[in-house]
Amino acid sequence: KAGVTQTPRYLIKTRGQQVTLSCSPISGHRSVSWYQQTPGQGLQFLFEYFSETQRNKGNFPGRFSGRQFSNSRSEMNVSTLELGDSALYLCASSLRQFTGELFFGEGSRLTVL
Amino acid sequence: GIQVEQSPPDLILQEGANSTLRCNFSDSVNNLQWFHQNPWGQLINLFYIPSGTKQNGRLSATTVATERYSLLYISSSQTTDSGVYFCAGVIKAAGNKLTFGGGTRVLVKP
Numbered sequence: 001k002a003g004v005t006q007t008p009r010y011l012i013k014t015r016g017q018q019v020t021l022s023c024s025p026i027s028g029h030r031s032v033s034w035y036q037q038t039p040g041q042g043l044q045f046l047f048e049y050f051s052e053t054q055r056n057k058g059n060f061p062g063r064f065s066g067r068q069f070s071n072s073r074s075e076m077n078v079s080t081l082e083l084g085d086s087a088l089y090l091c092a093s094s095l096r097q098f099t100g101e102l103f104f105g106e107g108s109r110l111t112v113l
Numbered sequence: 114g115i116q117v118e119q120s121p122p123d124l125i126l127q128e129g130a131n132s133t134l135r136c137n138f139s140d141s142v143n144n145l146q147w148f149h150q151n152p153w154g155q156l157i158n159l160f161y162i163p164s165g166t167k168q169n170g171r172l173s174a175t176t177v178a179t180e181r182y183s184l185l186y187i188s189s190s191q192t193t194d195s196g197v198y199f200c201a202g203v204i205k206a207a208g209n210k211l212t213f214g215g216g217t218r219v220l221v222k223p
Contacts, residue, residue: 048210107155
Protein backbone atom coordinates (compact mmCIF):
# COMPACT_ATOMS: atom_id res chain seq x y z
CA LYS A 1 0.00 0.00 0.00
CA ALA A 2 1.52 3.31 -1.06
CA GLY A 3 2.30 5.83 1.63
CA VAL A 4 1.56 9.52 1.79
CA THR A 5 3.01 11.35 -1.20
CA GLN A 6 3.95 15.01 -1.14
CA THR A 7 5.06 17.12 -4.08
CA PRO A 8 7.22 18.96 -4.75
CA ARG A 9 9.90 17.81 -2.33
CA TYR A 10 12.00 20.96 -2.60
CA LEU A 11 11.25 24.41 -3.92
CA ILE A 12 12.70 27.88 -3.84
CA LYS A 13 10.54 30.99 -4.13
CA THR A 14 11.05 34.70 -3.68
CA ARG A 15 9.18 37.05 -1.38
CA GLY A 16 5.76 38.01 -2.65
CA GLN A 17 5.26 34.90 -4.74
CA GLN A 18 2.77 32.19 -3.97
CA VAL A 19 3.22 28.44 -3.70
CA THR A 20 0.98 25.38 -3.91
CA LEU A 21 1.91 22.10 -2.26
CA SER A 22 0.19 18.79 -2.92
CA CYS A 23 -0.50 15.78 -0.73
CA SER A 24 -1.92 12.41 -1.75
CA PRO A 25 -3.05 10.38 1.28
CA ILE A 26 -2.90 6.66 1.81
CA SER A 27 -5.65 4.96 -0.15
CA GLY A 28 -8.82 4.85 1.93
CA HIS A 29 -7.76 7.64 4.27
CA ARG A 30 -10.18 10.55 4.26
CA SER A 31 -8.45 12.91 6.67
CA VAL A 32 -5.51 15.03 5.60
CA SER A 33 -3.76 17.43 7.93
CA TRP A 34 -0.89 19.86 7.32
CA TYR A 35 1.94 20.97 9.60
CA GLN A 36 4.72 23.52 9.42
CA GLN A 37 8.10 22.77 10.95
CA THR A 38 10.63 25.52 11.61
CA PRO A 39 13.69 25.55 13.88
CA GLY A 40 12.18 28.31 15.99
CA GLN A 41 8.57 27.22 16.34
CA GLY A 42 8.86 23.46 16.00
CA LEU A 43 5.98 21.48 14.54
CA GLN A 44 2.76 23.44 14.28
CA PHE A 45 -0.68 22.39 13.09
CA LEU A 46 -1.93 24.28 10.03
CA PHE A 47 -5.28 22.70 9.16
CA GLU A 48 -7.18 19.46 8.74
CA TYR A 49 -9.51 18.40 5.96
CA PHE A 50 -12.02 15.59 6.05
CA SER A 51 -14.48 14.78 3.28
CA GLU A 52 -13.52 17.94 1.37
CA THR A 53 -14.31 20.21 4.34
CA GLN A 54 -11.87 22.07 6.54
CA ARG A 55 -12.54 20.70 10.01
CA ASN A 56 -9.91 22.52 12.01
CA LYS A 57 -7.44 25.35 11.59
CA GLY A 58 -4.31 26.39 13.43
CA ASN A 59 -3.17 29.89 14.30
CA PHE A 60 -1.84 30.97 10.95
CA PRO A 61 -2.67 34.06 8.86
CA GLY A 62 -5.15 33.92 6.02
CA ARG A 63 -2.29 33.72 3.53
CA PHE A 64 -2.26 30.01 4.35
CA SER A 65 -5.15 28.15 2.77
CA GLY A 66 -5.97 24.68 1.60
CA ARG A 67 -8.52 22.45 0.04
CA GLN A 68 -9.35 18.79 -0.37
CA PHE A 69 -10.66 17.10 -3.46
CA SER A 70 -13.21 14.30 -3.80
CA ASN A 71 -10.41 11.73 -4.08
CA SER A 72 -9.06 12.98 -0.70
CA ARG A 73 -5.96 14.56 -2.25
CA SER A 74 -5.21 17.90 -0.66
CA GLU A 75 -3.39 21.06 -1.61
CA MET A 76 -2.19 23.91 0.52
CA ASN A 77 -1.42 27.36 -0.78
CA VAL A 78 0.65 30.14 0.69
CA SER A 79 0.23 33.54 -0.92
CA THR A 80 2.46 36.61 -0.67
CA LEU A 81 5.36 34.60 0.65
CA GLU A 82 7.50 36.00 3.45
CA LEU A 83 10.99 34.98 4.50
CA GLY A 84 9.52 33.45 7.66
CA ASP A 85 7.49 31.00 5.59
CA SER A 86 10.65 29.05 4.86
CA ALA A 87 9.96 25.71 6.47
CA LEU A 88 9.37 22.03 6.06
CA TYR A 89 5.69 21.46 5.31
CA LEU A 90 4.44 18.05 6.33
CA CYS A 91 1.21 16.36 5.40
CA ALA A 92 -0.37 13.46 7.27
CA SER A 93 -3.29 11.20 6.53
CA SER A 94 -5.52 9.14 8.78
CA LEU A 95 -8.70 7.14 8.52
CA ARG A 96 -10.74 9.40 10.78
CA GLN A 97 -10.71 13.05 11.72
CA PHE A 98 -9.38 14.11 15.11
CA THR A 99 -8.61 10.54 16.10
CA GLY A 100 -6.60 7.67 14.83
CA GLU A 101 -3.09 6.99 13.82
CA LEU A 102 -1.35 9.54 11.59
CA PHE A 103 0.98 8.69 8.74
CA PHE A 104 3.25 11.40 7.39
CA GLY A 105 4.68 12.10 3.97
CA GLU A 106 8.30 13.05 3.36
CA GLY A 107 7.51 16.75 3.37
CA SER A 108 7.99 19.71 1.07
CA ARG A 109 10.94 21.91 1.95
CA LEU A 110 10.23 25.52 1.00
CA THR A 111 12.92 28.19 0.90
CA VAL A 112 11.84 31.80 0.47
CA LEU A 113 14.55 34.20 -0.69
CA GLY B 114 -1.41 27.67 27.30
CA ILE B 115 -1.55 24.04 26.31
CA GLN B 116 1.87 22.49 26.61
CA VAL B 117 3.56 19.29 25.58
CA GLU B 118 6.92 18.98 27.22
CA GLN B 119 9.53 16.45 26.25
CA SER B 120 12.57 15.56 28.28
CA PRO B 121 15.44 15.49 28.00
CA PRO B 122 15.88 17.88 25.08
CA ASP B 123 19.15 16.23 24.11
CA LEU B 124 20.51 12.77 24.81
CA ILE B 125 23.90 11.29 23.95
CA LEU B 126 24.20 7.54 24.28
CA GLN B 127 26.89 4.99 23.80
CA GLU B 128 25.83 2.21 21.47
CA GLY B 129 24.22 -0.56 23.47
CA ALA B 130 22.90 1.70 26.23
CA ASN B 131 19.25 1.95 27.29
CA SER B 132 17.32 5.20 27.62
CA THR B 133 13.93 6.62 28.53
CA LEU B 134 12.29 9.62 26.86
CA ARG B 135 9.41 11.35 28.57
CA CYS B 136 6.44 13.35 27.33
CA ASN B 137 4.23 15.37 29.69
CA PHE B 138 0.91 16.99 28.74
CA SER B 139 -0.59 19.97 30.52
CA ASP B 140 -4.15 18.80 29.79
CA SER B 141 -6.11 15.67 28.93
CA VAL B 142 -4.81 14.11 25.75
CA ASN B 143 -6.09 11.59 23.26
CA ASN B 144 -4.45 9.70 20.43
CA LEU B 145 -0.95 9.99 21.76
CA GLN B 146 1.69 9.02 19.24
CA TRP B 147 5.47 8.80 19.09
CA PHE B 148 7.44 9.62 15.95
CA HIS B 149 11.04 9.43 14.87
CA GLN B 150 12.15 12.09 12.40
CA ASN B 151 14.71 10.76 9.97
CA PRO B 152 17.56 12.86 8.54
CA TRP B 153 15.43 13.71 5.49
CA GLY B 154 12.66 15.16 7.64
CA GLN B 155 10.03 12.46 7.40
CA LEU B 156 8.17 11.60 10.57
CA ILE B 157 8.11 7.85 11.01
CA ASN B 158 5.30 6.53 13.13
CA LEU B 159 6.67 4.52 16.06
CA PHE B 160 3.66 4.00 18.29
CA TYR B 161 0.03 4.96 18.40
CA ILE B 162 -0.52 4.58 22.13
CA PRO B 163 -3.51 6.36 23.70
CA SER B 164 -3.00 4.24 26.82
CA GLY B 165 -1.20 1.17 28.07
CA THR B 166 2.06 -0.34 26.89
CA LYS B 167 3.24 -1.49 23.49
CA GLN B 168 6.49 -3.00 22.30
CA ASN B 169 8.10 -3.15 18.89
CA GLY B 170 11.50 -4.77 18.87
CA ARG B 171 13.92 -2.73 20.94
CA LEU B 172 11.42 0.06 21.39
CA SER B 173 8.52 0.17 23.78
CA ALA B 174 6.14 2.85 24.97
CA THR B 175 3.87 3.37 27.92
CA THR B 176 1.11 5.97 28.26
CA VAL B 177 -0.60 6.79 31.54
CA ALA B 178 -3.38 9.01 30.25
CA THR B 179 -4.84 9.73 33.69
CA GLU B 180 -1.49 11.21 34.75
CA ARG B 181 -0.91 12.89 31.39
CA TYR B 182 2.43 11.40 30.47
CA SER B 183 4.00 8.91 28.12
CA LEU B 184 7.39 7.22 28.09
CA LEU B 185 9.41 5.85 25.18
CA TYR B 186 12.04 3.26 26.00
CA ILE B 187 14.98 2.52 23.74
CA SER B 188 16.93 -0.58 24.67
CA SER B 189 20.31 -1.69 23.33
CA SER B 190 20.56 1.52 21.31
CA GLN B 191 22.09 1.48 17.84
CA THR B 192 23.55 4.32 15.77
CA THR B 193 20.49 4.12 13.52
CA ASP B 194 18.38 5.20 16.50
CA SER B 195 19.91 8.67 16.20
CA GLY B 196 17.53 11.45 15.26
CA VAL B 197 14.76 13.48 16.83
CA TYR B 198 11.89 11.82 18.67
CA PHE B 199 8.57 13.61 18.95
CA CYS B 200 5.48 12.86 20.94
CA ALA B 201 2.15 14.33 19.89
CA GLY B 202 -1.43 14.18 21.06
CA VAL B 203 -4.87 15.52 20.28
CA ILE B 204 -5.81 17.87 23.09
CA LYS B 205 -9.48 18.74 23.32
CA ALA B 206 -8.74 21.94 25.24
CA ALA B 207 -6.56 23.02 22.32
CA GLY B 208 -9.42 22.62 19.86
CA ASN B 209 -8.78 19.02 18.91
CA LYS B 210 -5.52 19.93 17.22
CA LEU B 211 -2.58 17.57 17.15
CA THR B 212 0.00 19.22 19.38
CA PHE B 213 3.66 18.24 19.25
CA GLY B 214 6.31 18.34 21.90
CA GLY B 215 9.60 20.07 21.25
CA GLY B 216 11.36 16.79 20.58
CA THR B 217 14.29 14.91 22.06
CA ARG B 218 17.42 14.89 19.92
CA VAL B 219 19.19 11.56 20.34
CA LEU B 220 22.74 10.84 19.26
CA VAL B 221 23.99 7.29 19.58
CA LYS B 222 27.78 7.02 19.36
CA PRO B 223 29.51 3.87 18.12
